[in-house]
Amino acid sequence: MSALLEVRDLSVVFDGFRAIDGVDFTVREGELRFLIGPNGAGKTTLIDIITGLTRPTTGTVSFDGQSLAGKREHERVRLGIGRTFQTSVVFEELTVLENLDLAASFRRPLLSLLARRNGVSETVQRALETTGLTELAARKAGVLSHGQRQWLEIGMLIAQGPRLLLLDEPVAGMSGDERSRTGELLTSIAKDHTVIVIEHDMEFLRRYASQVTVLHEGKVLMEGSVEEVRADPRVQEVYLGRAREEAAHDVVS
Amino acid sequence: MTAVLEKKPVQVAPKEPRRWKGAALFAAVAVVALVVMPLVLEPFRLGLLAKYLCYAIVALGIGLAWGQGGMLTLGQGVFFGLGGYAMGMYLKLNDAGGDLPDFMVWSGVEQLPALWAPFRNPVLALAMVVLVPLVVAALLGTLVFRQRVRGAYFAILTQALAAAMVILLVGQQGLTGGTNGLTNFFDFFGNDISAESTQRGLYLTVAIVLGVLYLAAWQLVRSRFGRLLLAVRDGEDRVRFLGYNPATVKTITFTISAVMAGIAGALFVPVVGIISPALLGVVPSLELVVAVAVGGRFALAGAVLGAVVMGYAKTYFSEELPDAWLYLQGALFILVMTLAPKGIVGVAGALRDRFRKEAAA
Numbered sequence: 012m013s014a015l016l017e018v019r020d021l022s023v024v025f026d027g028f029r030a031i032d033g034v035d036f037t038v039r040e041g042e043l044r045f046l047i048g049p050n051g052a053g054k055t056t057l058i059d060i061i062t063g064l065t066r067p068t069t070g071t072v073s074f075d076g077q078s079l080a081g082k083r084e085h086e087r088v089r090l091g092i093g094r095t096f097q098t099s100v101v102f103e104e105l106t107v108l109e110n111l112d113l114a115a116s117f118r119r120p121l122l123s124l125l126a127r128r129n130g131v132s133e134t135v136q137r138a139l140e141t142t143g144l145t146e147l148a149a150r151k152a153g154v155l156s157h158g159q160r161q162w163l164e165i166g167m168l169i170a171q172g173p174r175l176l177l178l179d180e181p182v183a184g185m186s187g188d189e190r191s192r193t194g195e196l197l198t199s200i201a202k203d204h205t206v207i208v209i210e211h212d213m214e215f216l217r218r219y220a221s222q223v224t225v226l227h228e229g230k231v232l233m234e235g236s237v238e239e240v241r242a243d244p245r246v247q248e249v250y251l252g253r254a255r256e257e258a259a260h261d262v263v264s
Numbered sequence: 265m266t267a268v269l270e271k272k273p274v275q276v277a278p279k280e281p282r283r284w285k286g287a288a289l290f291a292a293v294a295v296v297a298l299v300v301m302p303l304v305l306e307p308f309r310l311g312l313l314a315k316y317l318c319y320a321i322v323a324l325g326i327g328l329a330w331g332q333g334g335m336l337t338l339g340q341g342v343f344f345g346l347g348g349y350a351m352g353m354y355l356k357l358n359d360a361g362g363d364l365p366d367f368m369v370w371s372g373v374e375q376l377p378a379l380w381a382p383f384r385n386p387v388l389a390l391a392m393v394v395l396v397p398l399v400v401a402a403l404l405g406t407l408v409f410r411q412r413v414r415g416a417y418f419a420i421l422t423q424a425l426a427a428a429m430v431i432l433l434v435g436q437q438g439l440t441g442g443t444n445g446l447t448n449f450f451d452f453f454g455n456d457i458s459a460e461s462t463q464r465g466l467y468l469t470v471a472i473v474l475g476v477l478y479l480a481a482w483q484l485v486r487s488r489f490g491r492l493l494l495a496v497r498d499g500e501d502r503v504r505f506l507g508y509n510p511a512t513v514k515t516i517t518f519t520i521s522a523v524m525a526g527i528a529g530a531l532f533v534p535v536v537g538i539i540s541p542a543l544l545g546v547v548p549s550l551e552l553v554v555a556v557a558v559g560g561r562f563a564l565a566g567a568v569l570g571a572v573v574m575g576y577a578k579t580y581f582s583e584e585l586p587d588a589w590l591y592l593q594g595a596l597f598i599l600v601m602t603l604a605p606k607g608i609v610g611v612a613g614a615l616r617d618r619f620r621k622e623a624a625a
C-alpha cells in the first residue's frame with residue numbers, strides 16, 4: 012500500500028519555541044496509527060499542521076501524493092482529511108441530529124442547502140447508531156455531557172466520510188466502558204479508513220494499537236509496534252517516567 | 265455509553281402544531297396589516313406605518329446578519345441609501361422630463377452626469393435598487409470575510425462605511441443634492457405621488473414586500489443553510505473543519521441583508537418623499553440595530569417588531585420630549601443587552617412559559 016500522508020522535515024516555531032522540530036512522518040493507506048508523547052510533545056500541533064490550522068515554518072505535508080501547501084482548512088476537509096479536537100467543539104444551539112447532518116452535508120452544492128432537511132439521511136442515521144446517540148438526536152448539543160459530546164464529535168467525523176481521520180485524545184475523560192466502545196469503533200473504522208489517533212493511555216494502546224509513533228519535544232523519538240515502543244528505554248525515560256512523576260497512574264500499564 | 269443509554273430520551277414537542285401556529289399568527293398579522301390598518305388609520309398615520317415597515321425590512325436583514333449570523337452590521341444605512349438614491353434618481357429624472365433635475369440647475373450643473381444616465385430607464389433603475397447593494401455587499405464581504413475580519417472590527421468597518429457614504433454624498437452637491445438629498449417628487453409611475461390612493465397603494469406594497477421577504481428569510485433560517493449560519497455564528501473556526509468556507513456563508517448572508525436594506529430604501533423614498541444623507545448615516549444605522557436588539561435579534565419576528573415599536577416610540581418621544589429620545593434609546597439598548605438579550609420576543613416567550621406552567625400546576 013502506498014503512503015497516504017507524507018510529512019517531510021516539518022518544523023514550526025512559535026515565538027522562538029520549536030514546537031515541531033524536523034519531523035518526518037508517513038502513514039500508509041489503511042493504517043491505524045497511534046501518536047503518543049508527553050504533554051507538550053507537539054502531537055496536537057502536528058495535527059493542526061496537517062489539517063491547516065497551523066502553518067508550518069518549514070517542511071511539507073502531502074496527502075495522496077498532493078502537496079497541501081496553501082490549502083485552507085475546509086479545502087483539506089474536502090480532500091478527505093477529517094479531525095476531532097482535544098476539547099470537543101460541537102454546536103450547542105443545534106440539535107445532535109443537526110450537528111451530524113451539517114457534518115454530512117458539506118459535499119452538497121451550496122444552493123441545495125437552501126432546502127430544509129428532509130428526514131434523516133442514511134449517513135446520519137448510521138452515525139447516530141454507531142455513536143449510540145439515537146435517543147438524544149432531537150436534543151440540543153449544549154445539554155450533552157462531556158462523554159456524549161466526544162461521541163458526537165466522533166459521529167460528526169464519521170458522517171463527514173473522510174479518507175483520513177485524525178482524532179485528538181478521543182477517549183480522554185471517558186469511562187472504562189466507553190473507552191472499550193471507542194476502541195472497538197476505531198478498530199472497525201480502521202478496516203476501511205486511514206486513522207491517526209493521539210492517545211496517552213497505555214492500556215488503551217496495548218489493546219487497540221499496532222503501529223505507534225512517539226513524539227518528544229517536537230521530534231519523532233521512535234516508531235514501532237506497541238511492544239517495541241513499550242520496551243524501549245528512551246520511551247520509558249521520557250514518557251512513562253515523566254508520567255509516573257506526574258502520578259498519572261492511568262498511563263502506566 | 266451506558267450513561268447515554270440510561271438517560272431518558274426527552275420527548276420533543278410534535279412539530280406540526282407549532283408550525284401551524286406560526287402560520288396562523290403570520291396570517292393574522294397579514295390581515296391586520298393589509299386590511300385593518302388601511303381602514304382604521306388616517307392617511308398621515310398610515311404613511312407613518314409605511315415608513316416603519318420600510319425600516320422593518322432593513323431590520324429583517326439585520327436580524328439575519330446579526331441575530332442568525334453574528335455579523336454586527338452598523339452600516340446598513342449604506343445599502344438603504346444605495347437603494348434609496350437609485351429610486352430617487354429615477355423619480356427626479358422622470359419628473360424633470362427631458363431636462364435636468366431641479367437641484368442640478370440650482371447648483372450650476374449643465375449636463376446630466378454619466379452616473380445618472382441609466383436611471384432614466386425605470387426597469388434599469390429598479391434593477392439597480394437590487395444590484396448595486398448586492399454587488400457592493402458581495403465585494404465587501406468577499407474582501408473582509410476572507411481576511412477573517414470579524415466581531416468588533418467588522419462592526420467598526422461597517423460604521424466607518426456609513427460615515428464615509430455621508431461625506432461622499434454631502435461633498436458631491438451637484439451629483440447628489442448634497443445635504444438636502446433628493447426630494448420634491450411629483451410623479452410615481454404615472455400617479456400623483458402625494459395622492460391618498462397612491463400612498464395607500466405604497467403602504468400595501470411595502471407591507472407585501474415585507475411579508476414576502478419575511479417568508480423568504482424564514483425559509484432561509486429553517487433550511488440547512490440556516491443551521492450552517494448559526495454554526496458559523498457560534499463557531500466559525502470549527503465550521504471550517506466540517507468542510508465549509510465560513511467566508512462564503514457570511515458573504516451570502518450579508519449580501520442578502522444588504523439587498524433587503526436596498527429594497528427598503530427604494531420603497532422609503534416615495535413613501536416619505538425624500539432621501540438624504542441624514543437618513544442613512546451612522547445614527548440611523550445604529551438606531552435600527554438598537555431596534556432589532558429591543559425586539560429580539562434571535563428571532564426574525566423580533567427584528568420586525570423592534571423596528572415598528574421603536575419607530576412609534578421615536579415619533580412619540582420626539583414630539584413629547586425631543587432631547588430625551590437619544591438617551592432613552594441608549595439606556596434601552598444597554599438594558600436590553602444586559603437584562604433581556606432576547607428582547608421583547610424573549611420576554612414574551614418567558615412570560616408565556618411561566619403562564620403555562622402555572623396553568624398546568
Ligand SMILES: Nc1ncnc2c1ncn2[C@@H]1O[C@H](COP(=O)(O)OP(=O)(O)OP(=O)(O)O)[C@@H](O)[C@H]1O
Nearest residue numbers: 025026030048049050051052053054055056057097
Ligand atoms: N499557538 C501556539 N502558540 C504558542 N505556543 C504553542 C501554540 N500551540 C502550541 N504551542 C506550544 O507547543 C507545544 C506543543 O503543544 P501541543 O499542544 O502540540 O502538545 P501536545 O503534545 O498536544 O500536548 P498535550 O498532550 O498536552 O495535548 C506546547 O509547549 C505548547 O505550549
Ligand SMILES: [Mg+2]
Nearest residue numbers: 054055056097
Ligand atoms: Mg494535545
